[in-house]
Amino acid sequence: MIWSNIKLAISMYEVNTYIRFLTIKELSVYGSIALIGGYIAQLFGGWSPLFTLFCILIGADYITGILASLKEQKGIKSALSFWGLMKKGLMLLSILIAHHIDLALSMNGVMIGSIWFWVANEVISLTENYARLGLPMPDVIKDKISIFKGKALENKDQNNENT
Structure with missing residues (x-):
C-alpha cells in the first residue's frame, strides 16, 4: 500500500x-x-483531405521552386516570389468562389472540380521543379512536361501576336 x-x-x-x-x-x-x-x-466549407492535399502541394511547389532557382544560380527574386505567392492566393480564392457557387446552387461539385484542377496544375509544376532540381524522372513524364511547355509557349506567342 x-x-x-x-x-x-x-x-x-x-x-x-x-x-x-x-x-x-x-x-x-x-x-x-x-x-x-x-x-x-x-x-471553404470545412477542411477536407482533398483541400489538405492541395495545401501540401502549394507549399511543396513553392519550396521546390525556390530550391530549383537556387540550384540554377538564378537567385531568389522578391518580385517573382511575390507574384508566385499571389498566384497561390488566387488559386485559393477561386476555390473559395467555387464553394460559394456550390452553396448558391445547392450542389457539391464545383468546389471539388476546382480543387482537382488546381491539384493537377500543382502536380505538373512540382514535377517541373523536380526536373529542374535534377531528380531522376521517367522519360514518359519528361515528354509530357515538354508537351505542356511547348503548348504554353505556342499560346504565349499567339497572345503576343494578338496584342
Whole structure:
C-alpha cells in the first residue's frame, strides 16, 4: 500500500514538472489563431483531405521552386516570389468562389472540380521543379512536361501576336 502511494506521488511530481498552465496572453494569442483558422476553414466549407492535399502541394511547389532557382544560380527574386505567392492566393480564392457557387446552387461539385484542377496544375509544376532540381524522372513524364511547355509557349506567342 505504501509503495503505491510513493508511485502516485512520483507520477504527480512528473506531471507537474511537464505540464504548466498557459498565461492569459498565451491563451488569447492561441485562441485568436484558432478562431481565425476555424473561420477560414468554415469559409471553404470545412477542411477536407482533398483541400489538405492541395495545401501540401502549394507549399511543396513553392519550396521546390525556390530550391530549383537556387540550384540554377538564378537567385531568389522578391518580385517573382511575390507574384508566385499571389498566384497561390488566387488559386485559393477561386476555390473559395467555387464553394460559394456550390452553396448558391445547392450542389457539391464545383468546389471539388476546382480543387482537382488546381491539384493537377500543382502536380505538373512540382514535377517541373523536380526536373529542374535534377531528380531522376521517367522519360514518359519528361515528354509530357515538354508537351505542356511547348503548348504554353505556342499560346504565349499567339497572345503576343494578338496584342
